[in-house]
Amino acid sequence: MTNYEIQTDREWWSQQWLDLLDKYRFKKRLERARNYARQGNVLSINFQDQKVQAQVQGTQSEPYEVSLWLDHFSDEEWGFVIETLSEQAIFSAKLLAGEMPQNIEEVFAANGLRLFPFSLDDVHAHCTCPDKANPCKHIGAVYYMLGDRFSEDPFVLFKLRGQSQEKIIANLRQLRSPSDEEPETKTQLLAEIETVNSYPPKVEQFWEYNEQLDPSLVVITPPASSDNVLNVLGSIPLETAANQTPGRSISASETVMQYLDTIYKNISQQAVIMALSRDE
Structure with a gap:
């Protein structure tokens, strides 16, 4: 495994995951977890049945087994999310480019869901070490290493929520393309975005919205920060x-x-x- 290094220019979605851990109040345990990640104690990270399975070398001769998972969304919930994503070309273009759209959480909130965990309590984890604290330093080390995985591939977070990259992309292309035409490409999506952005907005109408709001889109959720x-x-x-x-x-x-x-x-x-x- 690659050792964990502190970066100041992480992608926002990766940093949001790490911020969740950095809010953990027991700072000494957090520092030990960070050191484990830095020193290469996380021997392996794999995905099995939409769970993260990792091996972390502790003080014993045999490494500890760590499991980490999030609550999955149902196929129906994912269907609503992907349909909402398909309604704006910018979402499809960003995801096709391997990037996480900045306001992606709004799409999930519109469907009564959250992509990112609200707090550490929303992240389920188990370690075979004798420490009863959760997260222990072994789980914490895996948290940090996952931040790097998210940076390399934002679809890891979607996978933890129960949906693969291949299925998300395929469904987006299907929803955005007429049945008798070829699937929409990233170039076509970017061209569509450029066309939309070419119309200059009218400053005096920027804060106006004259359409009737759909009550189903009003979603009450806890604040984004648990501070x-x-x-x-x-x-x-x-x-x-x-x-x-x-x-x-x-x-x-x-x-x-x-x-x-x-x-x-x-x-x-x-x-x-x-x-x-x-x-x-």
Whole structure:
């Protein structure tokens, strides 16, 4: 495996994945995971049945087995997403060029879905090491290495959501091409985009929209960022009790932070429920 290197010019979709991990509050464990990735401890990363299967060398002679996966979208949900993608040439052109469209999440949100995980809780992972924390440093190392995979191939994220690159491209071409014509090529798509962009917008009408909004397109979702006051302030500096069992993995500070984090998540969920239950 190639060692993980910190980059400042990553593609935005790769960086968004890594930002999810960087918000993890236990920074010491995060640093150990980053070092594992840098030092080449991730021996292999493979995809099996839309799951990531990896081997990570720890302190033992035998490497640990790591599994990582996301919730899959159904065929019906993917059908809605791809149909929405096909309605704008820019999406098809970007994907055909191996790039992730900047506002791709809007397409998924319009169908009541999220492409990128909202928080680490949305990423399922398992490691054979004895550490009960999740993510442990072995899982964290795989997270970092996946950031490189996303940078090389954005379709990896689609695959984790249950759809292959080949099927997405084939369906996009089919939806955008009449049945009696050849499939649309990337060159044709780019030409269509150029034609659309050739019409100068009228500044005085930029903020106007006179069409009736489709209620089905109004989707209430949690905020894109999971940052809260806990992430900003960091761990609470609580002293360890004198009678605490030696070698205990979770400190008093971590226990309190986990409790407060649960409260914040419950409040966020209640806010979404209240918004969905409003009549107006």
